[in-house]
Amino acid sequence: MSHQSELIATDIDAYLKQHEQKELLRFLTCGSVDDGKSTLIGMLLYETKMIYEDQLAAIERDSAAHGTTGGEFDPALLTDGLKAEREQGITIDVAYRYFSTAKRKFIIADCPGHEQYTRNMATGASTCDLAIILIDARHGVMTQTKRHSFIVSLLGIKHVLVAVNKMDLVDYSEEVFDKIKQDYREFAVRLDMVDQHFIPISALKGDNLVVHSEKMPWYEGSTLMHHLENVHIASDRNFIDFRYPVQFVNRPHLDFRGFCGTIASGKISKGDSVMVLPSRKTSRVESIVTYDGELDEAFTPMSVTLTLEDEIDVSRGDMLVRPENVPVMADAFDATIVWMAEDPLQPGKQYHIKQATKTVSGSVSNIRYRIDVNTLHREETDKLSLNEIGRCHVRLNQAIAFDNYRNNHGTGSFIIIDRLTNVTVGAGMILERTAATDSDHWDDEADERLQVELSNVTTAERSGRFDQKPATILLTGLAGAGKTTIAYALERRLFDMGRAVTVLDGQNMRRGITRDLGFSVDDRSENLRRSAEVARLMNDAGLITIAAFLAPQEEVRKKAAEVVGRDKFFVVHLNAPIDVCRQRDQEGLYGAADAGEIANFPGVSAPYEAPENADLVLGTHELDVDECVKRIVDFLKKHGMVN
Template identity: 75%
Template sequence: MSHQSDLIATDIDAYLQQHENKELLRFLTCGSVDDGKSTLIGMLLYESKMIYEDQLAAVQAASATHGTTGGGFDPALLTDGLKAEREQGITIDVAYRYFSTAKRKFIIADCPGHEQYTRNMATGASTCDLAIILVDARHGVMTQTRRHSFIVSLLGIKHVLIAVNKMDLVDYSEERFEEIKRDYREFATRLEMPDQHFVPISALKGENLIAHSEKMPWYEGSTLMHHLENVHIASDRNLIDFRLPVQYVNRPNLDFRGFCGTIASGKVRKGDEVLALPSKRRSKVKSIVTFDGELDEAFAPLAVTLTLEDEIDVSRGDMLVRPDNLPSVADKFEATVVWMSDDPLTPGKEYLIKHASKVAPGRISTLRYRIDVNTLHRADTPTLALNEIGRCHIKLNQPIAFDGYRSNRSTGAFILIDRVTNVTVGAGMILDRASVDASDHWDDEAADSLQERESNVTAQQREARYGQKPATVLLTGLTAAGKTPIANAVERKLFDRGRAVAVLDGQSLRRGVSRDLGFSIDDRSENVRRAAEVAKLFNDAGVIVIAAFTAPFEAVRQRAADVVGRERFIVAHVSAPADWCRAHDTEGAYAKADAGEIASLPGVNAEYEPPAEPDLVLPTHELSFDECANRVVKMLEERGLLG
């Protein structure tokens, strides 16, 4: 496992070249207090031989006074360096450690588990590719486990390794491991975690860390280190949307004018046409200059200097993009904000918003709600306190170019800075939509003057005729999750029982009523609005509607509920993860999105927000479509809708 190589003694230049070309994996450890995060990291450092002898001797000496292993070697002290951390036996600040193996280089962020250090945990997770969430086998899934899982999901970390630690304290019980696995999966269905793996370990004793444990022969999966070395992260990088935030204009002489910056996403070649935002001036790339010389092609996350064929106005804070692949440009957007200051967030107060290389004055115009990270419930609140998370509407004094955080972490993130103290007070993730209240028809006032038709048939008479109460069941989930097959199966079962039922399918609607719509954020919102209006008409006629739509945004689903009527609107989350959906995609939508042919496919290059509180969860990766349809019918029966 060690990074050591015979080349160190024979050819140091070849060794350094080999080491430089290794892929880098950034990961964090998180979870509840005392779940063993620091111990796990300490053992990984120890096993990879990345500890100097004097450092090891100091830790062994400190183990006698500050250790939690009864005087034995305590690997947690390798990361818990602060005096307060050693005295309390907890992690307070984010500790970064580095090690490597023959296959990869690693940067570890050891994050604190206490609720009061939520901001520290969010900081450590912001640049990570993978998260190790530790669970104490004795205690199972706890509140802090849920809290950190939510933050990991919020920050867009796709790869999650759930390490069930301290298996030695539960006699290496397979039953206990499977119980924790079920509990976590049931909770995580409400989160965006497309890649989950579970490993039973004992960090202190090194079981299932490097080699398979002889004490857990029932576990046949990969070890923790094998997973870290082999998890595929190359496809996580966005190489489709070219974004270069300009950090500096390099003008050393009259013959050279270059625009310096780190490519946030995408790639660029000599001769490519680029567009500068916000000026919208066009030019072509003349050269790509780096410290090592000129390149024919560059990609994220390289730091480059681009020279252009034309003298166009580009300044620090501007962004170079492709003319046919534009980010959103606006002076307002919605975002999820993690508050990091002792002074509470004040809506209406002006802050500095630093986004990519641009700093602009702005304010939080509306604080829509606070998210309880323990229960994921939403609550109305006038402000946010330290470590709290909320959904906000932000208004800037000038437009910026941005993407949704899910599709582009570099151009979808920002920080809020206090204008007086210059202290960072918050961090935000821009939601992957232009603005739900922009250019849509949800709140059209033109229809307010029209009279609603009064029917000569009452709702009670329809219920008596059909033997049912009308309702709309919205099946929402990723593309190819199984929404339409479930809807068709429910329709068949209800029809065979003599019920009046209809299916509204997203694609069917687009062939008729929504033929004029595309797949932009606003068009998706409008498609759901039209479907909700049609469903309301069906419900008013006494018919049960099964609606199969991706409907990726929670705010849009809530508006649809208002249109149909919340008392008869039911949300069923078809919760198959993205990998399963890819494998069952018969129409090639995911392949087209990967190739850039589909610009905004939820779960790939656009955001999908799982329902916060669905009425029903349908895991099609675990149940057949027929079993899921039976659950929908059973729910309708339990609610007294089928008479």
């Protein structure tokens, strides 16, 4: 079970290579006071032979003076290293321990159970893949059990192992175990925990830790160590959204300029296009440099140095991303904040906000509510005190690039630093756009104090001047269906006919008014909403507006029609088979989507909903551009938009 191997004696280099390639699992133990967290870790270290003989002898001596096992060997003392911890028999600070087996390497965070050390627990959990939540079989689910479970859920730890400890003190009762299991599930149903497992154990006696306990024949599941060695975590990392916060610009001599950092998510290859945020300058990766030499490809969580083909300004705090997959750029967002300071959070007070490698000034403009972690109820408040958790609106003095925390821990988290003391006073997790706004903006009402100002030029006068009726023609279809090509050809034809016409192209909109948006379902919806508002203003000015957007959702297209006006909003579906669209793809978008490099790509990794009742359907795989334009013009003439 231990990390020892015969290779140590025969081929030390082969052993070190084998050990280096083992997968690393970070996990924490948490739960209420005296549930046995430190004892469990001590026994795991003992069972895996990770305790040196002199250390074991010292623990045996200390067990007589400080142990809680009646003078017998107390494994908890292996992690409770502080004098105050040994005197009180509790864990105060987070203790980290390392061990390995033949299959994996492990880093354990032993977190304190007392409520007053909740902030320490949140710190220990922030980098973990798995959480072991211990429950004393005598006491069942306690308040602190719920508190720690909520924080585990909040921090996005996907794998949760509920270890019902001290089964030896309840005569290894299956009924007690089942009751605790039921109680915990009833509470956890409101939490985001997709992978839960329950194991009855006795940490002190070693039952079900490494081998199945003969005293609990009714339990047929895996042992705790077997679960730790085999839980699947490889798919937990985000390999789709490339995010590279620049930590340091390496300029050792005139012929080399490299940008150092750790890949927060995604992967990158030589020759790939990248965009620098916030400048939005683009280039290509010339080389990927490491201490051991250059690589053709790198992925999260590797630390590398990237060089670019072009001499563009890149500084510490900037972020490299893929041009077709950008994070949100904004100076405000909603976040869940864990407050870690004795002085309460003061809305409006200026703090330093550090996210990834970038530090800016900002404040919490308001606290929407505080979360009672025992009941999960929301409470109104105007402050957050030590160890309290709340949902807050954060406003910065400059825009930063970020993702929501669920998708990307590295770019979706931040810490709050007091500007005077330089002490970290809070930690935050950025919420999704829909969660952050509580609205998708389609149904937002304008400020009632704003007055509607009417133009002195009437709609009839505009129609008479331009000899047309204003309308918006939405060209929708898969990427490669021909939306942009047909839109500009149609604009040319109508302009040559003497009509006032303009094009709103989705890609051009993203270079300006919607450049802060990504390509998630919500961001695509917001992109079309803003563009529909622009189209409505164009129509009010008497223009015919041609809108070329992928617009993959039927419900969102209907909302756009409501904004513009159903009587002047027409949907033209460019219905080309996806195989044809793939052949036309000169930018390699479909290939990148197939490889997982582009998320939420309609037709590949996200659905495209064809219009239910399109006003016009054009098979662009069968019709050339001129024929498509002719049919759209004929449609406009038929409906009286142009003569």
